[in-house]
Amino acid sequence: MARVLTPRAEDFPRWYQDLIAKAQLADNGPVRGTMVIRPAGYSIWERMQAEMDARIKIAGAENAYFPLFIPESYLKREAQHVEGFSPELAVVTHGGGKQLSEPVVVRPTSETVIGEFMAKWVDSYRDLPLLLNQWANVVRWELRPRIFLRTSEFLWQEGHTAHATEEDARSYARKILHEVYEDFMVGVLGIPVVVGRKTNRERFAGATSTYTLEGMMGDGKALQMGTSHELGQNFAKAFDISYSAASGGVEHAWTTSWGTSTRMIGGLIMSHGDDNGLRVPPRLAPIQAYVMVVKDGDGVTAAAHKLRDALRDAGVRVGLDDRVDTAFGRRAVDAELKGYPVRIEVGPRDLAAGNAVVARRYDGSKTPVPVADVVGRVLAVLEEDQQRLHDEALAFRESHTVEVSNLADAIAATATGWARVPWSAIGVDGEAQANGQGVTVRCLVRADGSVPGSQEEPELVAILGRSY
C-alpha cells in the first residue's frame, strides 16, 4: 500500500497535521488560529458531547447558556483571573456601526458572567447547590495555534457550581473529575489518563485547587485532557454570591468550575492514531462498522444492504459504502484514515463462498466470516478492540514512564516520555528550573495513585513531562 501519511516515527507533528487533513477532520480557518471542524471531525465531537452530557446530567448539573460577550469590567473583579486571561482576550469595540461605550470581551471562560448571575439566583441555602453546565464556544487568542490542541476559538463544556460549604464544593469538583471525566476518558476514549493535582504554579487563574487528567500521546508528550477546579470563595466574594444559612447569618458560597474541549479530539488522534490514520475506539465511534461493497455483481450490493440493516438492528452504528464507481483501494485507504473500528468488505468472490471479510482497524487483520455470523463477530470485535486500544495505550504509557529520584534525571527522561519523581526531591524551585527547560510538572499524585488535597502533603509523586 502506498504511503498515505508521514510516518509518526519520522515526524510526529507532521503526521498529526497530515492525518487531520487527509481524514478530513478539520481545516484551518481564515482568521489565524481558528478552525473549521469538518463533518468527519464534528461527528466525533457529537459523540463526545452525547457521552459527556449524559454523565454530567447524572451528576445533577443542568445545561444553560450564558452570553458570548462579557463586560470588560467583570474580568477585572477577580485579580488573578484577569491577570491570567488578559493576554489572550479578543475585544469587541464596535457594535451596530458605533463605538461601544464599554468594550466587551469575547468569553475566554465564563466564571465571571456566571458568577454575576449566581449572585442573583442564590438567596438561601435552599438554592444550593446550584449546578450548571454549558456547551459553548470560547476564544483565547493563540500565538502558536495548533489545530484541536490550541486554537483561538474552541468548543467546550464548562461547568459552574455553587455550594454552601467548602467540603461540598470539593466533593463535587472531585465527583466530576472521576465520575464524569475519568469515566468517559478511560471507558469511552480508551485513554488511560493519570488523574492528579496541579501544582500551585500550574493552577487555573483564580482557583484554590486544580485537578487534571493527563494523557500520554504517541510521542511521549503529555496532553491535559480536562480540568476541574475548586475556586474557594474567590469568585463568590468578587461577585457576591452569598446565601442566608439555615443557622441564620449570611455566608459566601464556595464555587467550582470544570471543563473539557475539542482538544480531546487532538488527544484521541495522538493516543490511538497509527501510520495508516485514526483509530477510533468502538464506544466512541460515530460509525462503528462500515459495510463496503468491494465491487458489484451477483447480489453483492443487496447482500451489503442486508448486512447493514442487520448490524443496525443489533444496535451497531453502521455506515455503508456502495460507491463502486470509485476504486475500492482508495475507499479502503479512506476508511482506514477515518478509523472506523470494523470494516465488512463484501465482494463477489467471498460472497460466492458465503463469506464477507471482517477487517479490524485495531491491528489491520482481515478474516473471512460466514455472512450469517458477521453480526455476532462484529459485536465481539467492537468489545474486544475497545479494551485492546486502552490496554495498548496503557502499556505504551508504562513503558515510557520512568521512576527517578532527582530533577536532572527527570528532565532527561522527558525526552521520550514521563518521569515520576518524589515531589520532595524537586519542590517549587526545581519546578521553576524544569519550566525553564520546557518541562512541566503535569500533576502530583499520592503514592497510591489517589489525588492529593494540597501540594504540601508528604510523599507526593510529581509527574514531569513535555506537553502540548
Next chain:
Amino acid sequence: MARVLTPRAEDFPRWYQDLIAKAQLADNGPVRGTMVIRPAGYSIWERMQAEMDARIKIAGAENAYFPLFIPESYLKREAQHVEGFSPELAVVTHGGGKQLSEPVVVRPTSETVIGEFMAKWVDSYRDLPLLLNQWANVVRWELRPRIFLRTSEFLWQEGHTAHATEEDARSYARKILHEVYEDFMVGVLGIPVVVGRKTNRERFAGATSTYTLEGMMGDGKALQMGTSHELGQNFAKAFDISYSAASGGVEHAWTTSWGTSTRMIGGLIMSHGDDNGLRVPPRLAPIQAYVMVVKDGDGVTAAAHKLRDALRDAGVRVGLDDRVDTAFGRRAVDAELKGYPVRIEVGPRDLAAGNAVVARRYDGSKTPVPVADVVGRVLAVLEEDQQRLHDEALAFRESHTVEVSNLADAIAATATGWARVPWSAIGVDGEAQANGQGVTVRCLVRADGSVPGSQEEPELVAILGRSY
C-alpha cells in the same frame, strides 16, 4: 388563585416578559441585547435541537462547525449581503493585547465563510450536493432587543448546501422547508404555521428566493419562525464555488441556506401560553409528566416514586417534585408557569381512596384516577393535548384572519390579526405603503395554499400582518 402574571388581554408584551422571568426561562444579559438562557428555557431548546437535528440528518445534511470570526473582507464580496448585515455587525479590533491588522466580524450568519470552504472542497460534480449544517451562536447588534425574539446574540442552526443545478438547489431548499421545518413546527411545536414565499422586498440579503414559515401569536401578530433560501449563484460566484461537470466544462454551483433559532422559544410562548404560564406541547416537553407529592404521609412519597418509575418505563419524560417543605400551592403555581403538560398529584387523602389526581395543563382540568390506571391515562392525555393545542392555535389563527380585497381593509385588519388579500390588489407599491404603517407582507401563497415560485405568478394571495 392569586394572579401570577399580568393577563394577556391587559398587556401582552408585559405578560410575555413576566412569564419568561417567573417561569425562569431566561434573563437579560449584562451586555445590551444579550440573554442568559436558564435551565428551564435551555431544556426546551435542547428538545428543539434533538427533534430538528434528527430531521436534518434524515434530509441528508451533516453537521460541521465554522469559525465565529470572519474576516471583514469576506462580508463585502456579495454586495447585497454586506448591505443587509453591515448595520448589525459586532467588530473585533483587538486580539491578544494588540490591534488586529484586519478587523474581524463576529458572524451574523455564515454564508461567506462557508462559501469560502465550499470552494475548497468542491472540485467535481461528484462532490455535489454538499449538504452542511451547523448549530452555533450568531451576533446581530439589536437596537430594540426583546428576549428570544430579537437578541444581539442568539443560538441557531444554519444549513448551507451547494448543488450542481438550480432545480436541485430549489428542491432541497423546499425539502428543508417542508420536511424539516414545517413538519417540526406543526407536528412537535403544535404551531400551525403558514408556509409561503417572501416578497422580493423581504428577501434575505443575497438570496434569489426566500421561503418562510409564519406563526400567529396570541396577540394576532406574526412571527417568522424560520426561513429557507435559494441563493442562486450569488455566493457561488462571489466565492468561486465551481465544479467540473460530468459533461465537461466548469460550472458555478447553486447554493441554499436555511435557519431556525432560539426565536422559536418566543414563538412557543406566544402561541400556547395562557394567563397561568407556558403550555408546552407534549411531544416537545422536556418534562411531559410531573409527579408531585402534595404532602407526605401514609406511603405517599413511595407511591409517587413508584408512579414516576412506571411512567419512565412507559417511555414518558417524567419529573418528580417531593419538596414537601415548600407549600404545595406554590409548587403547583410553578408547575403551571413552566407548562408541564400533565401533573400527577399524589396526596394522602386521594391515595387512601386508591387515586391520584391527573391535572391537564391544557385546560386546567383535574380528575382523580385509580393509581393503576395513571400511566394509561397520562399516555392518552399527552396524545390528545398535543392535538388540542395545535387545533386551538389553528382555530385562533383562522378566527383572526380576514379575507379582504384592498390595501386599506388589509391594513385595518392587522390591528387584530392577519389579512389575506389578492397580491394583485396590492403590488409592490401597496407593499411599500403598508410598510410605512408598520405592516408587512408576511408571505405570498397560492390560492391552493402551496408555495409560489415567484411573486410574478398570477392569482397569488398576500398575507399581511404586524410582526415581531
